[in-house]
Amino acid sequence: MDTTGILDEALQRLHACGPERLGRLTNHAPMAVEALAARGQARAVHRWLDRYARKLEDLPPRVEPVTAANWRAALGDPRRAADWIGHFERELAEHPWREVLARWWPRLLPGLYGGSTHPVIRVGHAVRTLLAGEADPTGPRQTELAHGLGYWAARHRPLTVPARPPGAATAAAALDAVAPVAVQDGGFPDRLDRVTALPLWTAAEAAGPQEAYGRLTELVRAATHRYAAYGHGEETMLVHAATAPNAVLRALPALPRDLWPASLRAAWTACAAVTAMYAPAAPVPCAPPGDVTPEEVFERALAHGDEHVIKLADTALDVGDAPALAAALRAVELSAPPG
Known part of the structure; x- marks a missing residue:
């Protein structure tokens, strides 16, 4: 846990900003600065954020307060992002954060595909930092949860997959069984509409x-x-095939156990859908990471600077083995540094 206060300062800077820019691109800064703080790089947070600041936009205008009576009509309406954030700020001011999360998680879970899965990823980062400081949750960290949940509600987008052919018993084999969509072009929403069949991961179903x-x-x-x-x-x-299910995993300890099976199945569908939408026809062998520590891998991701590279490295350190570190270094190699 970051005890320097730097993460809280950064979150306060960011809470005047909207969850997106240009009407469709996600604001990744809250997730990236939380990852930096969690990995012992708090001293780099403001420097990284200063470089990212040109990508930030103000919160959009509010339309109408979200209430217990009208929330269903507002669900999935991106114009209502500020309304939703305000709703969750009020909820978290009146109730413990775990209670709010548990109440809204099953309502939001079916729509975790909206916003290219970024909203659930942002919530996962927020929950991690709240769990780390649960004895004394700070205002900025609770507000960050409000922003993450509000973004999720505004971009709520369910996915119906009519065909679920048999898959495999292990996660790796089930991912191997995912067939790419026939046409791999366009943005995330267009590709998501083409996902009409995903294999069952039998272990997850049971x-x-x-x-x-x-x-x-x-x-x-x-x-x-x-x-x-x-x-x-x-x-x-393809970073999101790993970071989206990891966001769900990070949230599980804060959720009632009866919500865990549905969370697993939603995470599998998201991971498989991203795989179908973007996976190439054939793999390319990747060299092992060599004699490098997890800390050195994360430092390389920070030096690169791209927010997705940082977030994949963060997930790779959660996994913690050599193939995961190789994946993080592969992202450094493949991704263009931020301009």
Whole structure:
């Protein structure tokens, strides 16, 4: 946990900003600065944020307050982002953050595909920092959860997959069974509309609360490892095949256990959908990471500077093994440094 106060300062800077820019591109700064602080790089937070600042926009105007009576009509309306953020700020001022998260998680979970999965990723970062400082949750960290949940509600986008052919027992084998969509062009929403079949991961379908955490850990590991050989298909978007399920994994300890199985299945569908939308036809062998420590890998990601590179390195350090570190270094190699 960052005890310097730097993360709180950075979050306060960011909470005057909207969750997107240009009407469609995600503001990654809150996620990236949380990852830097969590990995012992708090001293780099403001310097990184100063470089990113040109990509920030003000919060959009409010339309109408979201209430207990009208929230369903506002769900999935990106014009209502500021309304939703205000709603969750009020909720968190009146109720403990775990209670708010548990109430809204099952409402939002079916729509985690909106915003290219960034909203659930932002919530995962917010929950991690709240869990780390649970004895004394600070105002900026609770406000960050409000922004993440509000963004998720505004970009709520369900996914219906009519065909679920048999997959495999392990996460890695199930990802191997994912067939690419027929036409791989256009943005995330266009590609998502083309996802009409995803294999079942049989272990996830059968998992109960006791097994869900372990299965989700397995999925994050498999998706992170897979990036090393398949990341060249789309070096940025394929990061989300690992970081989206890892966001769900980070949230599980704060959620009631009866929500864990559905969370696992949603994380699998998101991971498989991103794989179908962006995976290349064939893998490219990736060299092992060599004699390098996790800390050195994260320092290389920070030196590169791209927010997706930083976030994949953060997830790779959660996984913690050599193939995961190789995936993080592969992202450094594939991704263009920020301009």
